[in-house]
Amino acid sequence: MISKAEIKTIASYKISKYRDQDNIFVVEGVKMVDELIRSNQEIEIICATKEYKHLNTIKAKQVLEIKEDDLKKISSLSSPNQVLAIVKRKQEKEVELKSKLVLVLDQIKDPGNLGTIIRLADWFGIEDIICSLNTVDQYNPKTVQSTMGSIFRVNTIYKDLSQYLCSVPKSYPIYGTIIEGGKDIYQQDLSKEAIIIIGSESHGISPEIRPFITHPITIPSFSRDKRAESLNASIATSIIVSEFKRR
Amino acid sequence: MISKAEIKTIASYKISKYRDQDNIFVVEGVKMVDELIRSNQEIEIICATKEYKHLNTIKAKQVLEIKEDDLKKISSLSSPNQVLAIVKRKQEKEVELKSKLVLVLDQIKDPGNLGTIIRLADWFGIEDIICSLNTVDQYNPKTVQSTMGSIFRVNTIYKDLSQYLCSVPKSYPIYGTIIEGGKDIYQQDLSKEAIIIIGSESHGISPEIRPFITHPITIPSFSRDKRAESLNASIATSIIVSEFKRR
Structure with a gap:
């Protein structure tokens, strides 16, 4: 189960300063997290409800079970949807200007x-x-x-x-x-x-x-x-x- | 100056039932109200701050001066912008299917x-x-x-x-x-x-x-x-x- 300190840290990611500090971003909801999993990106943390965990195979460095009420605290959505992931940002690539x-x-x-x-x-x-x-x-x-x-x-x-x-x-x-x-x-x-x-x-x-x-x-x-x-x-x-x- | 009863009525227009009942809709902010005035539509009520009234010629059946604080109460915008108008809906036109x-x-x-x-x-x-x-x-x-x-x-x-x-x-x-x-x-x-x-x-x-x-x-x-x-x-x-x- 997610701790109070973890809730506080993840909730702070609504503010860009804290996202930048930790070089991460937040992905929310069943559909977006599905996309995330298919993208083969490394996932730092997944916070998921019991129901979500039960129905999905989760691959992340850390999986935290979360109650609906706590999910509301860390979510930026008006209707939080079962799951929220913290993802390390990809390195920016310089743009190669070549026929594109x-x-x-x-x-x-x-x-x-x-x-x-x-x-x-x-x-x-x-x-x-x-x-x-x-x-x-x-x-x-x-x-x-x-x-x-x-x-x-x-x-x-x-x-x-x-x-x-x-x-x-x-x-x-x-x-x-x-x-x-x-x-x-x-x-x-x-x-x-x-x-x-x-x-x-x-x-x-x-x-x-x-x-x-x-x-x-x-x-x-x-x-x-x-x-x-x-x-x-x-x-x-x-x-x-x-x-x-x-x- | 706008009355408490008027504030209550206009705030209720955030809910579709009350907009439908009175057959009106709400237009907000300087830019949109400019467009509204140029559209030559009949305006029922304009609620405007003192500053807005001072700088603009307002043509409406009723003009109500409003304080910023009260404007926040009736507005659907996160940052209300000087003026809000109540407009009678136009009659719906049947669509004539002809080369279009x-x-x-x-x-x-x-x-x-x-x-x-x-x-x-x-x-x-x-x-x-x-x-x-x-x-x-x-x-x-x-x-x-x-x-x-x-x-x-x-x-x-x-x-x-x-x-x-x-x-x-x-x-x-x-x-x-x-x-x-x-x-x-x-x-x-x-x-x-x-x-x-x-x-x-x-x-x-x-x-x-x-x-x-x-x-x-x-x-x-x-x-x-x-x-x-x-x-x-x-x-x-x-x-x-x-x-x-x-x-």
Whole structure:
């Protein structure tokens, strides 16, 4: 059975400082933990109810049985679901720019948006996402849950974007969505190798990043009176990535 | 200044029963209320802080000044933002099936997903959405907020889907995303007039609705080992609608 001290430590992981300190992240619920187990990642701790333990084979360094009430204390979900796992973070991989698409996220602030982008990147076979230093933490509980397991497969790293984009070879095209003056995404040939920059939900791509864009693009609106003003960041990403991949 | 009774009534609108009873919905925050004002909809009540009132011209049947503390009591937002409006619902319009795309949502349960779908429908010029009776309420506060104003422009109605789809003329194609055996969405001509059925986040299109699909479609995964299992419902909708519109 889980101890009071263990409950306290695990509950502290709701706060990013403590997750960072211990270099871990938290995965919750039956479905996500299933994904976790299939991903062959090393699991530090699994806290599971008696029922869950009874029905599942658990492979983790440490297995702690937990009562529903205590699970509520350590969980970030509004309805905790039987099991919670603590996982060591994978080492970040440097991105090798070689005939592939790479997503660059500039100031994505909403945890759900980041998780959804990681999930769709996985669907479209994009292996790497580079986030600005002020993009939300990929290990935020809401982000982890909304990746639906894709966090185990996509390499998401954080960088000073200006510095990183400076180092990109001149021959590698850099696409970015801008509101005015971009080329219609449906009316052009899109490269098989490219960096695609996605801007923040409210401010788009930041002024210091815009000069790096070699291929400004726009998703045209079909709204009759053009009153639909914008698309959610993850929706815009999906439309753009789908266009790159469909050819 | 707002009275205690008024605070109680408006706070009750967090619950759908009371919104339905009074045939209204709630719009919150500076940005959304801006959209509301531009939409020329009749506004029943605006509750605004002194600062907001000072800086904005307000046109509503009733304007109530409110203190920050009281705004917290009536708000559904974690950080209430200066203003909250009560709006009479528009009359639902029957959908006229005539050379256009119509979205049909089957059991969309997540309020944010529904709001995001309404927003992207607006962007792509889709005027009508027909929801199954068990789809989440369009007037759920989270849905309203995530439409970013598109709720004022898109006609979203609720129907028994089997009954409705029975009444659709045989010549009108009905597309639906199925997991196995659908035609690759990128490899076919898509009709300019169509009904597009989107299934639920966890169960897809329900068994009793599937027989109505005349054109089963699939979004192919580009994931290397096909381990990315699914797309979020609003992401799938955006990719499909983008394909229909791009030609």
